[in-house]
Amino acid sequence: MTGSMTSAGPLRLYGRSAERERVAALSDRLGPRQGGALLLAAEPGLGRTALLDRAAGDFTAGPVLRPRVAPAESGLPYSGVHALLCAAAGRTDTAPASVLRAGLAPAGLLELLPVIACGGPLLVCIDDAHLWDAPSRTALGFAARRTGSLPGIGLLLSVDGARAGDPDFSGLPVVRLGPLDDRAATALLDGLTGGEAAPAVRDQLLHAAEGNPALLAALVEGLSPDRLRGHRPLPRPLVDGGALSRAFGARLAPLPADTRLLLLLACAAHEADPEGAGADADHVLRAARAAGLDAAVLDPAEAAGVARCDGERVAFGSALLRRAVYAAAPPPRRRAAHALLASVVDGGRHPLRRLFHLALAAEGPDSGLAAALTDAATASGSRMSDVRRSAALALAAGLTARTGARVSRLTAAAEYALLGGRPHQVRELLSTTRDAAVHDAVRGRAELVRGTLALRDGAVGDAYETLMMAAVRLGPYDPQRALAAGLAAMEAAWAAGDAGACLAALDGTAAHAPGAGRVTAAPGAAAAQAQDYRSGLRTALGGRPGEAREALRRVLDRARSDDDPTRLLRAGVAALVLGDTGAACHANARALAVSRARGLASLAPQVLEHLAYAELRAGQHARAGAHAQEGLRAAHRAGQRNVVAHQHAILAMVASVEGGAAAVAAHARQALQIAGPHGLAQAATLAEWASARADLCHGRVREAAARLGPLTGAGPHRGHFAIRMLAVPCFVEAAVSSGLRAQARAAVEEYTGWVAQGTDAQASAQLARCRALLAAPEDTDALYAVALARHEATDGAFERARTQLLYGKWLRRQRRPGEAKNRLRDALVGFERCGALPWAEQTRAELRATGEAPAPARTGSLAALTPQQLRIARRVAEGATNREVALSLSVSPRTVDHHLRNVFALLGVRSRTELSRLVDRAEQHGAE
Known part of the structure; x- marks a missing residue:
């Protein structure tokens, strides 16, 4: 039995900000009138011990007890309570024997803790509380549930994730630790390697570790500096039995041999069905009976939280635990497990499952088995998923002796892995084909x-x-x-x-x-569509957009009844080249519906990117933002960083309308971090344009002109050829306001020729607005009238409001305040209706300059919120949790948390209760 009182300094943690806030809140409330308890639950290797250590190091209000029970004594009754007493040695005169006698009742520990605290704050940190003996766990849970009656005393307990629901810990507030996010895991990796890991090596390590800090550390520990720097290839497999054993061996070692064998059978069964939610229980138990095992041998694994059987599936506590069990078994033992499973599977009902097990049990090449797997994987009309097809072809390749046939099957496996959204698997498969002569x-x-x-x-x-x-x-x-x-x-x-x-x-x-x-x-209509698409784009990019219209229009016409997502994406591109944003939105929305229906994981991010961009071009900023957020999540899941960059750029553009400068800067920064090294000029141009538009909104016209001048020019190192003309109206506005009228005139001259091509529905109105900005006073009214009339023929509410704002500004400078007020009021209504609140605030400032006092967006008023913030505020006011809000709005809980913090700041509230009251009052009085 061991224990200590600690005053160690703070420990470096990566990520875990939300979890640390919960722990800090417990420490902060320990005072003369209040105590508290918190349960930290996580799978092995996710850092609950590190978080506990950090909490102990951060607590300065009083002593910290860290009782520890030796594994050999964890079964002794009251060994946990005795360890706590040893940790508190010197703080109480109560004899250990009398304390243990008191501990025979559940309230014994409850009576002991105030004696140890000696009237001051006390934090008790207990790691692996689930491993305490049963009487001590009962006493600990009894005390933890009653810490409200123990002023100044806090209990911070850590348990295995599978044990958080044990009766001993029921009723306690729980903080569950999940895997580290990409940013935190990258920071940890850089800390472990001194930032010396090559980018490709970093990507593979982060993917293999799956956000588990302990496994990531074990992987780094097993690599030489040459391999970390990319000078030598990484070992295959990267996550071998040694790394998994270092991370999870302590969890598995105490299990009986028969239990480990049954777990190996479950792992082997899962290998044949990698997408299943666990292994088929009937299949596993039939194999176990054939090996002379009883189902009861799984009980120790269930008690340890390693695996659980619900009658239909045998599922592991985590994928990494399952991989650890499988990797720990030597290859002959794994092959024997697959052979046993193959012997009990019904080949008539589950032919592919039997083929998988036979392949995994094979000791060498087998051309017949390889051919059978290949035929099953490539059969037309099969409902097999792309991921499973890839796995079957990879197994077939492993059984193939001839180099050409083996590489062909590996390549086919990579093709299906790409379709299934498994980029790291694609790279691994292709890495074995690079040097082959084929x-x-x-x-x-x-x-x-x-x-x-x-x-x-x-x-x-x-x-x-x-x-x-x-x-x-x-x-x-x-x-x-x-x-x-x-x-x-x-x-x-x-x-x-x-x-x-x-x-x-x-x-x-x-x-x-x-x-x-x-x-x-290709046959028929598909071939004709490809030909029209190619020739139409070729002609348009060659500077003859008028000649391209007929071919591109045929692409659009065919898309009305098409259900191929790739061809629908082409139709969306064709529509944008034609300037038909409505058709582009329709084609891309249809492609999204098809992708969702077919579960096309690898294509969905691009479809969402195309749809969000089309909606952005159509002036549907709220829709563009929603689809870009969804696309961002899909791209992260699929490992498509270039799509991530484009979605951040689109979100920056949306934020330049609806959000503040901080949101624009954040999205633009994240877009440019990827766009720079990957050469993404389109994403970079959108991000820079968004930053410039935010500058314009906040009156930083010189900064906006400086950004937009290079962006709208022609030639290398300038803006993207398909976007730069779209940004010209912003540049003209910024340049005129900055006194750069000659540059503005040159831009308008080029813009005039581009507008004549008819590739943007709003461009004609914006051209008239640009001319009004440069015109003599006697011509300005007429040009603004032309611009507003043309706006009426389009759906661009935001651009129409911008024209009204600029017209109102000009009228005010011409000392025509009455007319200026009318235009500015129209602009204010337009901005508010499309959620462009920062622009609405600029309009209010102009109205005040005319002598009018418009109703302000008051602090504490829902009018201060963006549409997304308003939706979240209403759902929270209805009593929804952050996770429930996230599900209802198809965003992540982290996004909800971020928006909710801003809502609290904007409305000046400090709790969900205050927010609920404010929303209720606003709704009742029409304050929104």
Whole structure:
């Protein structure tokens, strides 16, 4: 039995801000009238001990007790209470024997703690409280539930995640620790490696550790400096039995041998069904009976929180625990487990499951089994998921002796893993094919997969070259894939802002287009759509948008009855080139519906990106923001950082309308952090434009002009060729206000030619507004009238309000306050209706300058909130938790927490109760 009183300094923690706040709140309220208790619950390796250590180091109001029970004594009755007494040695005159006698009753510990505290604050930190002996756990839980009657005393307990619901701990407030988020895990990795891990190595380590700090530390510990720096390849598998044993061995070692065997059978069963929520219990138990095991041998694993059987599935406490059990068994033992499972599975009902187990039990190449797995994975009409197809093909490759056939199957496995949204699995599969001598058709397929992966998560310049090479290799053998490679290369060049490379890619696809050569690229309408899309874009990018209209319109017409998401995305692009934002939104929304219905995990992030951008172009900022937030989460899940950058750029643009400068800066910064190294000119241009528009909103016209001048110019190192003209109206406004009228006139001259092409519905009204800003006073009224009349023909409420605001400003400077007030009032209403509250505040300032006192957005009024903040405030006022709000709005709990903090600050409230009262009053009096 051991114990200590500690005053250690603060320990470095990564992330865990919300959890630390809960722990700090417990410490802060320990005083003369109040005590408290808190239960920290987490799976092994997630850092509950570190959080407990940090809490102990941060507590300065009084002593901290850290009782520890030796494992050999944890079964002795009242060993836990005795360890607590030892930790408090010197703080009480009560004899241990008398304390233990008192502890025979549940209230014994409750009586002991005030004696130890000696009238002052006391924090008791108990790690692994679930491992205390049963009588001590009962006494501990009894005391913890009654800490309200123990002024100044706090109990901070940590337990295994599976034991938080034990009766001994029922009724206690629980803080559950999940895996570290990407930012915290990256910071931890940099701390462990001194920041010397190569980017590719960092990505693989973070993915393999799954946010588990202990496993991440174990992985780093097992790597040499050369491997960390990327000078030598990482071991395969990266997460081996040694790393998992270091992280989880203490949890598994005490289990009986029979229990570990049954757990191995459950792990092996899960390997054949990797997407299932656990292993089929009937299958596992039949195999266990064949091995002479009784189902009761699982009881120790359930008691330890390692695994649990609900009658249908055997599920592990965490995926890492399952991997630890499987990796701990030597290969012959794993093969024997799969052979046993194969012997009891019904091959008639579950043919693929039996094939999986036979493959995993094989000791060497088996051409017949490999062929059977390949046929099952590639069967048309099968309902097998892409992830399972990939796993089957990877197993088939492992059983294939011939190099060409093996690489072909590995490449096919990578193709399906890409479709299933498993980028790290794709990289691992392709890494084994790079140096093999294979046919160009196979090499081209691998390069198409590699290039597509880089297009979503890598340098788009590299993606372009890889995809162009794939198109050349595939051309003579697989025209359909060659065409796909060429169009993907065009997409990479588009993201990079390289119009010349776009044209080269489109020219290259002509050789693979339908009817080119002796083999057609694709049958029927699909082939015609690809040809029209290619030729229409080629003509438009070549400077002849009028000639491109007929072909692009045919692409749109076919999309009305299409259900292929890739072709629908092309239709959305065609619509934007035509300037038909409504059609673009419709095509992309249809693509999203199809992607959701089919569970296309890898395509959904791009679809959401295209939809959010189309809605942004259509002036539907709230919708664009909602879809961009959803797309951001989908892109993070799929490991598509380039899409993450584009979604942040879109959110920055939305925030430049609806949010404050801080939100714009945050999203723009995150977009540029990826856009810079990956060469994403489109995302970078949007992010810079959003920052400039925020500058304009807050009166920083010189800063806005400085940002927008290079952005709207032509040539290299300028704005994206498809976006720069869209930003010209903002530049003209900033330049005129900054006295740069010559630069503004030059921009308007180029803008005039672009507007004539009809590629943006709002551009004609904005052109008239730009001319009004530069016109002589006698012409200004007429030009603003033209602009407002043209706005009436579009759905751009925000741009119309901006025109009203600029017109009102000009009228006020012309000493026409009555007319100015009318225009400014219209602008104020327009901004408020579309949620552009920062712009509404600027309009109020202009109204005040005319001598009018508009109703302000009062502190404490719901009018101060953005639409999203208002939705969250209302749901919270109805009694919903942050998690319930997140589910209802399809956002993350962290996003809800962030918005709720801002709501509290804006409204001047300090609790959910105050917020509820304020919302009720506002709703009753129409204060919104």
